Amino acid sequence: MNTREFKEKIYGEFAKVGKSLSSPKRLELLDLLSQSPKSVESLAKATNMSIANTSKHLQALLEAQLVTFSKERNYVYYQLASESVLKLSLALRDVAEERLAGIEETRQRFILRDNEVEAITIEKLIEKVKANTVTLIDVRPAEEYESGHIPNARSIPVTELQDHLEMLPKEKGVVAYCRGPYCAYATEAVEYLRMKGYEAWVLDAGTNEWMQLFGKESIK
Amino acid sequence: MNTREFKEKIYGEFAKVGKSLSSPKRLELLDLLSQSPKSVESLAKATNMSIANTSKHLQALLEAQLVTFSKERNYVYYQLASESVLKLSLALRDVAEERLAGIEETRQRFILRDNEVEAITIEKLIEKVKANTVTLIDVRPAEEYESGHIPNARSIPVTELQDHLEMLPKEKGVVAYCRGPYCAYATEAVEYLRMKGYEAWVLDAGTNEWMQLFGKESIK
DNA sequence: ATAACATTCAACTAAATAGTTGAATAGATT
DNA sequence: AATCTATTCAACTATTTAGTTGAATGTTAT
Numbered sequence: 179m180n181t182r183e184f185k186e187k188i189y190g191e192f193a194k195v196g197k198s199l200s201s202p203k204r205l206e207l208l209d210l211l212s213q214s215p216k217s218v219e220s221l222a223k224a225t226n227m228s229i230a231n232t233s234k235h236l237q238a239l240l241e242a243q244l245v246t247f248s249k250e251r252n253y254v255y256y257q258l259a260s261e262s263v264l265k266l267s268l269a270l271r272d273v274a275e276e277r278l279a280g281i282e283e284t285r286q287r288f289i290l291r292d293n294e295v296e297a298i299t300i301e302k303l304i305e306k307v308k309a310n311t312v313t314l315i316d317v318r319p320a321e322e323y324e325s326g327h328i329p330n331a332r333s334i335p336v337t338e339l340q341d342h343l344e345m346l347p348k349e350k351g352v353v354a355y356c357r358g359p360y361c362a363y364a365t366e367a368v369e370y371l372r373m374k375g376y377e378a379w380v381l382d383a384g385t386n387e388w389m390q391l392f393g394k395e396s397i398k
Numbered sequence: 399m400n401t402r403e404f405k406e407k408i409y410g411e412f413a414k415v416g417k418s419l420s421s422p423k424r425l426e427l428l429d430l431l432s433q434s435p436k437s438v439e440s441l442a443k444a445t446n447m448s449i450a451n452t453s454k455h456l457q458a459l460l461e462a463q464l465v466t467f468s469k470e471r472n473y474v475y476y477q478l479a480s481e482s483v484l485k486l487s488l489a490l491r492d493v494a495e496e497r498l499a500g501i502e503e504t505r506q507r508f509i510l511r512d513n514e515v516e517a518i519t520i521e522k523l524i525e526k527v528k529a530n531t532v533t534l535i536d537v538r539p540a541e542e543y544e545s546g547h548i549p550n551a552r553s554i555p556v557t558e559l560q561d562h563l564e565m566l567p568k569e570k571g572v573v574a575y576c577r578g579p580y581c582a583y584a585t586e587a588v589e590y591l592r593m594k595g596y597e598a599w600v601l602d603a604g605t606n607e608w609m610q611l612f613g614k615e616s617i618k
Numbered sequence: 619a620t621a622a623c624a625t626t627c628a629a630c631t632a633a634a635t636a637g638t639t640g641a642a643t644a645g646a647t648t
Numbered sequence: 649a650a651t652c653t654a655t656t657c658a659a660c661t662a663t664t665t666a667g668t669t670g671a672a673t674g675t676t677a678t
Binding site (some may be wrong): 230231252 | 665666669670675
C-alpha cells in the first residue's frame with residue numbers, strides 16, 4: 179500500500195459518513211432521532227416521506243453506522259449510534275448557521291413569526307427560573323421528554339396544551355422549548371399561550387443544546 | 399410558509415454543507431486546507447487530481463461557503479472559511495474513527511507500519527518535553543509550519559531531513575509530527591531517523607488537534 | 619391457520635454527480 | 649504586443665442517488 183492508496187482508503191471511509199449527511203431528508207431523520215428512538219412509521223410521517231423511502235434512508239444511515247436499531251413487537255426502533263453522531267450533526271448546523279445567511283433569516287420569519295414571538299437564551303432562562311418568575315414547559319411528544327429533558331421542565335405536549343392550562347399559574351411567565359431552534363412546536367405553544375393572556379417565550383435551544391453545555395447527566 | 403416548507407428550506411440549507419462532505423476528494427481538500435492556505439495547483443498535486451477537477455471541487459466548497467480564496471500574482475489561494483469548518487471536519491473524523499472499524503486497522507498498518515513505528519500521545523509528549531529528553535520536529539512543508547505549529551517544535555520538512563540532522567542531538571529522542579494522525583510524513587521521518595540510530599516516535603496528532611485542546615493562541 | 623400490520627426488498631425512472639477533455643480567461647513576464 | 653502560466657468554464661460520459669411502486673418478509677393478533 180502506497181501513500182495514495184492509503185489516502186484513498188481512509189478518505190473513502192470518512193466519505194461514508196459524509197455521504198450520510200448529504201441528503202436533507204437524512205439530516206432531518208438524524209435530528210428527529212437525536213430527540214428519542216423512533217419507529218420507521220413515525221419517522222416517515224414526521225418527514226413526509228413514504229415508508230419505503232424512509233426505510234431506505236435508514237438503511238443508508240445504518241450502513242454508515244450512524245444509527246442502530248432494536249426490534250420490539252412488530253416495530254423497528256432506530257436510534258443514534260452514539261453521542262459523537264449528535265456532535266457531528268450539531269457541528270454541521272453550526273457551520274451552516276455561521277456561513278449561510280438564508281438560515282437565520284428563515285428562522286426569524288417562521289419560528290419567531292417576524293418578531294411576533296420572542297426568544298430567550300439559556301442564560302436568561304436560568305435567571306428567570308432562579309427568580310421563580312417563569313414555568314418551563316417541554317412541548318415535545320411525551321416520549322421525547324421521557325428520553326431526556328431540561329431540568330425542572332414540565333412535559334405538556336403541544337397537542338395537549340389546551341387541556342392543561344391549569345398547570346400554568348397565570349401570574350408567572352411561561353418558557354416553552356421543543357426539539358431545538360428549528361422546531362415549531364414551541365412557537366405554536368407560545369402563540370396559543372399569548373392568546374390566552376400569558377407572557378410567554380420560546381427557548382432558542384432544546385435538550386441537546388442544553389446537554390452540550392451541561393453534560394449528559396444534566397438531562398436525565 | 400407552512401412547517402413542511404420551512405423544514406424543506408432549512409434542511410436543504412444544511413444539506414448544502416453536508417453535500418460538501420460527501421466526496422472523499424473534497425474531504426481531502428478540506429484536510430489539506432486545514433494546514434494552511436494553498437493554491438489550486440498544489441492541491442491538485444497533493445490529491446492526485448487534475449487541475450480542472452480540483453478547481454471544480456473547490457468551487458463546490460466555495461458555493462457552500464466552507465472555503466474562501468484570495469488572489470496573489472497569478473495564483474488563487476484557497477483557505478478554510480472559519481474555525482467552525484475545521485471543527486466540523488474533526489467531528490466527522492471522530493465519528494468515522496469511532497464507528498468504522500476499518501480505519502484504525504488501516505492506520506495501524508500504514509502509519510504505524512504494523513508496529514514498526516511507535517506513536518505517542520500529546521500527554522506523553524508534554525512529559526518528555528518537560529523532562530527535556532526529546533526534540534520535537536514539525537516535518538510538514540515550511541509554509542504549513544509558519545501558518546501555525548505546536549509550541550517548541552522546530553521545522554524540518556521531511557524532504558530536507560537528511561540535510562539537517564545536525565539540528566538533532568543524538569543523545570535526545572525525537573518526536574515528529576505532521577498534518578495529523580493520517581499523514582505519513584512523520585512516519586517517513588521516524589523510519590529514517592531510526593535507521594540513523596535515533597530513538598524516534600510519531601505524534602498521533604497535528605497542529606489542529608493540539609489547537610482543539612489548547613486553543614487558537616497556543617499555535618501562533 | 620388466517621388476517622393485519624410494520625418493515626424491507628427489488629425493479630425501475632429521473633436527476634444529480636464525479637470525472638475527462640479541450641477551449642477560454644486573465645494576470646505576469648518577456 | 650506576444651507569450652507563458654494558473655485557473656476556470658463548457659460540453660460530454662459514466663456512475664450514483666433519491667424517489668416511486670408493488671411484492672415479499674416476518675411478527676402479532678384474531
